[in-house]
Every structure is written in C-alpha cells, then in structure tokens.
Amino acid sequence: MDILQIVGLGLAVTFLVLVLKEKSPVFAVVVTLFAAAMIFIMLVDQIRLVLDMLQKMAESAHLNGVYVATILKIIGIAYVAEFGAQIAREAGQGSLAGKIELAGKVAILVLAVPILTSIVETVMNIMPQMGGG
Amino acid sequence: MSLDVNTIFQIAGIGIIVAMIQTVLKQMGKDDWAQWVTLIGFVVILYMAATMIDDLFEKIKSVFLSM
Numbered sequence: 154m155d156i157l158q159i160v161g162l163g164l165a166v167t168f169l170v171l172v173l174k175e176k177s178p179v180f181a182v183v184v185t186l187f188a189a190a191m192i193f194i195m196l197v198d199q200i201r202l203v204l205d206m207l208q209k210m211a212e213s214a215h216l217n218g219v220y221v222a223t224i225l226k227i228i229g230i231a232y233v234a235e236f237g238a239q240i241a242r243e244a245g246q247g248s249l250a251g252k253i254e255l256a257g258k259v260a261i262l263v264l265a266v267p268i269l270t271s272i273v274e275t276v277m278n279i280m281p282q283m284g285g286g
Numbered sequence: 287m288s289l290d291v292n293t294i295f296q297i298a299g300i301g302i303i304v305a306m307i308q309t310v311l312k313q314m315g316k317d318d319w320a321q322w323v324t325l326i327g328f329v330v331i332l333y334m335a336a337t338m339i340d341d342l343f344e345k346i347k348s349v350f351l352s353m
Contacts, residue, residue: 169298173298177305180297184297184301191291197342204350
C-alpha cells in the first residue's frame with residue numbers, strides 16, 4: 154500500500170465516474186464499487202499488521218483469547234457493513250443502506266452476547282458476597 | 287496491483303463504448319438491440335466486480351477470523 158497510489162487511484166476513479174455518470178449511471182456505480190473494493194484490498198494488509206500487534210499485546214497481557222477474537226470479528230463486521238452501506242447509499246438506495254447498517258448492528262450485538270453474559274455473571278457472583286458480608 | 291487498475295479502466299471503457307453503441311443503435315431505430323447490448327455489457331462488468339468483491343471478502347475473512 155502506498156498512500157500516494159491510493160489517493161491517485163481515488164482521484165482518477167472520481168473523474169472517470171464523472172464522465173461515465175451522464176452516459177450510463179449503472180456503470181458508474183459499478184466502477185465506484187470496484188474502486189472501493191480495490192482500495193479496501195490494498196488496506197487489508199496494513200490492517201492485518203495492526204491486528205497482529207493487538208493480538209500480541211493481548212497475549213502478553215494473558216487475556217482470554219475468546220474476547221480478542223470476538224473484538225476482531227466485531228471490527229470486521231463493522232468494516233464490511235460500512236462498505237456495503239456506503240455503496241448502496243452512493244447508488245441512491247438510502248433505505249437499503251439503512252437495512253445493511255441495521256444488519257451489521259444486530260450481528261455485532263449477537264456477537265457481544267457472550268461477553269455481556271459473562272459480565273452479568275461476574276456481577277451476580279460479586280453481589281451476594283456484598284449482601285451477605 | 288497494476289492489473290487491477292487496468293481492470294478499472296477496462297470497466298469504464300466498456301461503459302463508455304456500450305453507451306456509444308446504445309446511442310448509435312437508437313439512432314438506427316433498433317431500440318430492442320440497444321437494450322440487449324446494455325444488458326450484456328452490464329452482466330460482464332458485474333461479473334468482474336463480483337470477482338473483486340469475492341477476493342475482498344476472502345481477504346477480510348482471513349484477517350478478521352484468523353483467531
């Protein structure tokens with residue numbers, strides 16, 4: 154990944170889409186989609202580096218691996234849902250974009266359920282001791 | 287990487303050419319043919335984009351579901 158490459162690609166695609174939009178809007182949307190996917194692919198390797206660092210830190214802190222994996226999954230869902238929603242919104246389908254975002258939120262909530270449960274269990278374990286003591 | 291950039295220009299080129307063909311065919315009074323040309327061009331482009339999206343999702347899967 155090179156930032157200059159990505160910015161140049163973005164600008165080139167912007168002007169291509171400007172030219173293409175009056176001729177055939179559908180093709181313009183597909184070109185946008187393609188460019189977005191490509192920029193994302195260029196970024197994925199960098200994201201992998203950051204996540205590896207995060208994973209190493211979690212390991213050195215003796216954190217439960219399940220929690221880190223859940224957080225990574227949630228971040229991935231957020232990225233993918235945002236990607237899809239932005240493409241849909243760009244194509245003029247605002248309501249569909251809203252549904253995609255809703256789906257992402259629900260998926261994140263479902264993934265977070267085990268963590269929430271463990272928090273509640275921990276609190277419930279602490280509570281009787283406080284009441285009894 | 288450079289191959290992928292070429293694909294973007296390919297897609298844009300196909301779009302422009304299809305639009306031109308459509309205009310010419312409409313001038314000739316063959317509206318149904320123009321419709322078909324647009325449809326086939328769109329399918330070809332959509333196939334290319336779908337390949338790219340598949341690649342992207344595979345990469346995201348390999349990064350975020352690696353643990």
